[in-house]
Amino acid sequence: MSVVDALFGAFTVPFMARALLVMLVLAMVAGIVGVLVNLRGLEFISDGLTHAVFPGLAIGLAVGGTAGLLPGAAVAALAAAVVLTWLDRAGIASDAAIAIVLTATFSVGVIVVSRGDDYAGELEALLFGRVLTIPPAEVLPLVGVCAVALVAVALTMKQQLFRAFDARGSRAAGDSPWSLDLVLNGAVALVVVAAASTIGTLLVLALLIVPGAVARLTTQRLWLLFPAAALFAAVAAWLGLAVGFAGSVGAGIDLPAGSTIVAVFVAGYVLVLTGRQVADRLGRPPAAAAGAPPVTASLAATVGEGR
Amino acid sequence: MGYFERALLASIVIGAGAGFVGALVVLRRRTFFAQALTHGTYPGAVAAAALGVSVPLGAAAASVVLVAVMSTIARVRRQGAQVAAGIVLTGGFAAGALLQAVIPGLPVRAESLLVGSILTVTDADIVLAAVVAVVAVVAVAVFGKEIAFSTFDPSGFRAAGYREWPVELLVLGLTAAMVVSALPAVGAILAIALIAAPAAAARLVVPTYRGILLAAPVIGAASGIIGVMASRALAVAAGPSIALAATGFFVLALGISKLRALPWNRVAIPVETAEDARIA
Numbered sequence: 001m002s003v004v005d006a007l008f009g010a011f012t013v014p015f016m017a018r019a020l021l022v023m024l025v026l027a028m029v030a031g032i033v034g035v036l037v038n039l040r041g042l043e044f045i046s047d048g049l050t051h052a053v054f055p056g057l058a059i060g061l062a063v064g065g066t067a068g069l070l071p072g073a074a075v076a077a078l079a080a081a082v083v084l085t086w087l088d089r090a091g092i093a094s095d096a097a098i099a100i101v102l103t104a105t106f107s108v109g110v111i112v113v114s115r116g117d118d119y120a121g122e123l124e125a126l127l128f129g130r131v132l133t134i135p136p137a138e139v140l141p142l143v144g145v146c147a148v149a150l151v152a153v154a155l156t157m158k159q160q161l162f163r164a165f166d167a168r169g170s171r172a173a174g175d176s177p178w179s180l181d182l183v184l185n186g187a188v189a190l191v192v193v194a195a196a197s198t199i200g201t202l203l204v205l206a207l208l209i210v211p212g213a214v215a216r217l218t219t220q221r222l223w224l225l226f227p228a229a230a231l232f233a234a235v236a237a238w239l240g241l242a243v244g245f246a247g248s249v250g251a252g253i254d255l256p257a258g259s260t261i262v263a264v265f266v267a268g269y270v271l272v273l274t275g276r277q278v279a280d281r282l283g284r285p286p287a288a289a290a291g292a293p294p295v296t297a298s299l300a301a302t303v304g305e306g307r
Numbered sequence: 308m309g310y311f312e313r314a315l316l317a318s319i320v321i322g323a324g325a326g327f328v329g330a331l332v333v334l335r336r337r338t339f340f341a342q343a344l345t346h347g348t349y350p351g352a353v354a355a356a357a358l359g360v361s362v363p364l365g366a367a368a369a370s371v372v373l374v375a376v377m378s379t380i381a382r383v384r385r386q387g388a389q390v391a392a393g394i395v396l397t398g399g400f401a402a403g404a405l406l407q408a409v410i411p412g413l414p415v416r417a418e419s420l421l422v423g424s425i426l427t428v429t430d431a432d433i434v435l436a437a438v439v440a441v442v443a444v445v446a447v448a449v450f451g452k453e454i455a456f457s458t459f460d461p462s463g464f465r466a467a468g469y470r471e472w473p474v475e476l477l478v479l480g481l482t483a484a485m486v487v488s489a490l491p492a493v494g495a496i497l498a499i500a501l502i503a504a505p506a507a508a509a510r511l512v513v514p515t516y517r518g519i520l521l522a523a524p525v526i527g528a529a530s531g532i533i534g535v536m537a538s539r540a541l542a543v544a545a546g547p548s549i550a551l552a553a554t555g556f557f558v559l560a561l562g563i564s565k566l567r568a569l570p571w572n573r574v575a576i577p578v579e580t581a582e583d584a585r586i587a
Contacts, residue, residue, distance in 0.1 A: 043389035044339060095338035096507040103500035104554040107547030110422050110497075114544035127421065128404050202496075206397035209390060216385045256408050262401035269394060273383065 006246035007238075016245060019131050022142050022198055023237040023261065029146040030191045031211035031233035033153055035225045036184055038212030039164040043205075044098055045084050049189050050204045051102035052080030053196050055109035057126050062112055069197045070141055077189035080105070085181045129200025129258035131241075142194050149190035156183050161222070199258035206262040207233065210269050217276045232268065240264035310426055311539065317428045317436065318531030318549060321492045322501060324440030326509075326527025328485040329502035330519050331447070331478050333510060335458050338503050339392060340374070340479075345486050345498040346396035347373030350403035352420050352490065357410045363435060367487045373399055374479070423494030423546030425535065436488040443481050447520065450477065455516055492531070497550040501527060504553035508560035526556050 011020050037046055053073050060072020087097065113123050134142070153160070163170040163180050171177055188208065195204040211229035218228050240261030247255040308316075332341045348366035355365020373395050380391035403420075419427070447454060457464040457474045465471060482502070489498045505526035509519045534549030541548075 038390065041387070041389060043393045047393065095336065096333050096503045099338050099342055099499050099503045100507060100554055100557050103497050103504075103550050106496060107500070107550040107554070110547040111543045111551070114547070115542075123422070128400075202400045203397055205393050206401070209393035209397070213386060213390045213394065254408050254411075256404055259401040259404035259408070262397055263405055266394060266398035266401065273380070273386075277383070 006242045006250065010242055010245040010249075015132055015134075016241065018134055018136065018139055019257065020238065020241055022134055022139055023131065023241060024234050025143050025146050026191070026194055026198065027207060027211070027233035027237035028230040029150045030195065030207040031215075031229035031231075032226050033149060033184075033187050033191050034208045034210075034212035034233075035215055035229045036153065036160055036164065036212075037188060037208055038216060039161070039225075040184070042184070042188070043209055044095070045088065045185065046188050046192070046208050047205055048084055048098050048102045049077060049080055049185070049192050050196065050201050052084075052105045053077045053189070053192050054106050054126065054201050055112060057196055057201065058109040058112040061122065061126070062116060066135065066138075070138065070145070070193065073193040073196055074145070074190070076105075077193045078186060081182065081185040081189040085178070085185045089178060089181065125200075126196075127200050127202045128256055129196075129198055129203060131198050131257040131261070134198060138197075142198065145190050145194040149187040149194075152183050152187045152190075156180060160184060199261060203258050203262045206265050210236075210265045214269055214272050217272050232272075233265075236265045236268050237261055311535075313428060313430070313433070314425045314535050314545070315532065317425055317433045317492060318535045319528045320433055320436045320440060321489050322505070322527035322529070322531030322549070323524040324436055324443065324527075325485055325489050325498070325501040326505035326523035326525070327440060327447075327520065328443050328481050329504075329506035329527070330509065330523040331454065331458075332482055332502055333506035334516070334519065335478060337478070337482070338499070339388070340377075341482050341486070341502055342499045343377055343392045343396050344370045344374055344483055345495050345502075347399050348487060348490060348498075349420055349495040350399045350406060352495075353403045353406045357406060363487045363490070366490060367483055369399075370483050370486065374483075419494070420490065421494045421496050422544060423490065423492050423497065423549075425492045425545045425549070428491045432488070432491045439481075439484045439488045443485065446477060446481060450474070454478070459516075493546045493549055497546050500550035500553050501530065504550075504557045505530060508553075508557040511557075511560040511564040527553070530556060 011017050037043060053076050056072040056074070056076020057069055058072075059076075060068035060070070062068075063072070083101075084098075087101070109126075110123065113126065116122055159170065159175045159180055160183075162173070163175065163177060167177065170180075191208065192201075192204050195207055199207070211233040212225075214232045215225040215229035218232075219225060240263070241257065243264060244255045244257040244260035247253045247260070329341075332338060347370035351366040351369020351372075352362050354369065355362045358365070377388075377391045377395045380386055380394065381388040453464075453469065454474055454477070456467070457469065457471060461471065485502070486498050489501055493501050506519065506523040508526055509522035513519050513522045530553035531549055533552040533555075535545055537543070537552065538545035538548045
């Protein structure tokens with residue numbers, strides 16, 4: 001199988017075309033939301049959301065079969081978004097508390113699954129996803145969920161950025177931090193919902209974190225972060241699907257599609273990180289670091305050492 | 308010893324050990340780090356099974372490597388600890404799943420590594436956990452003063468002429484060893500519950516350092532017993548029910564500490580306002 005065949009020919013098969021469509025939409029939206037997650041330092045909360053969605057998926061699957069996945073996950077994710085926003089706001093959300101909450105919700109999910117008949121198979125499908133077996137009827141709802149997340153973020157984009165860089169200024173200007181946080185966490189939750197029923201709960205976090213991190217490495221211009229993240233995510237998703245297809249059909253190695261996509265994301269990150277380090281070592285006199293645009297300086301203050 | 312008694316014994320040993328080490332982790336605020344460690348064990352365990360070497364050894368090696376990678380990424384400008392942890396842990400899961408797919412016929416199963424299967428623990432697993440727990444207790448007994456000093460006053464510790472990295476390395480090593488020996492009971496995803504929850508619960512109700520080090524193992528062991536019992540009584544998976552039992556203790560402790568903080572015998576503070584003076 002030639003490279004062109006793997007990159008383009010593979011997607012003439014209907015189920016691959018469906019997977020590509022869903023993954024492209026999902027990756028681009030996750031990339032854009034991921035930039036905000038990165039700027040606000042919400043990675044651990046996103047991790048909490050991905051785990052919290054799991055019982056929703058499990059209960060949805062137990063009640064309504066495959067069709068119940070999306071509604072179940074949506075209910076769980078939105079509830080978790082409200083709870084985590086509240087915990088964060090009330091100042092209770094220490095690392096230990098989030099870790100306990102997320103393992104507890106995860107345990108509930110595993111227990112629900114373990115009551116079913118095909119424990120091992122179902123658990124694995126929920127954890128590592130089913131990219132290639134998305135039913136045609138689910139494509140539209142999945143794209144719709146992504147679109148809602150994108151619209152929510154786009155409408156509040158200016159205020160979100162203000163809050164990310166100058167939380168007190170944003171509050172003084174009259175923006176409600178509570179509702180902004182809720183909108184952002186809600187958007188993250190919707191992305192997690194769409195991703196959880198495709199590439200699996202364990203791997204969603206890569207879609208949210210990696211593109212944002214790559215964008216931060218490639219550019220210092222604020223508005224270029226968003227296209228950079230979306231572009232990286234789309235290309236990586238496409239390559240990941242192609243590699244998975246080439247491996248499974250061409251080389252006869254049964255690569256799981258979700259894990260392959262995430263592996264390509266991480267490999268892309270490593271590539272960009274190394275390139276950035278090399279470029280920094282070679283080309284930049286120390287003055288460049290001192291004269292870095294204000295974006296970097298204020299970010300170091302707001303994002304800091306994470307939580 | 309039947310399989311159930313063995314599972315009960317394993318849950319007590321692992322719960323107590325994880326609670327003890329968890330107390331250090333929670334007090335030193337390394338929960339997020341410990342979580343990345345637990346997630347990093349998954350690809351290591353799969354790779355070790357593929358190479359035919361001991362699974363706990365492979366898991367420990369991989370988790371230490373991943374933590375090293377994580378702390379390197381965390382120091383890059385415009386990245387940070389959370390980004391590093393997120394990338395390392397999802398990358399670890401993807402690598403584990405890929406390895407499992409590429410190498411067919413592995414003797415390990417994904418779900419037993421991820422959520423544990425305490426009913427199939429071997430005597431060697433129990434011995435390993437017991438050894439780790441004993442080593443942890445001995446280490447804390449010998450270096451307890453230094454650990455406490457560096458935990459509660461890092462800058463004072465440095466100013467007094469001590470170096471930080473030996474203590475950090477000791478705690479990190481104990482955490483990694485404990486995580487690896489807890490794998491058979493609760494698996495890679497839920498191990499953090501057994502480490503964080505008993506210690507966090509103990510910290511809420513016990514005021515002293517020594518008290519927390521004593522209370523956390525007791526809570527951990529109790530979570531293990533309750534979890535295994537509930538798993539048999541209700542026919543649910545054992546790993547998650549242990550994790551939920553530990554969470555239950557945390558919620559209980561949270562309730563107790565909140566109730567204790569309530570002003571039970573509040574005396575009204577007499578404040579005389581101008582309005583009162585006018586009426587009187």
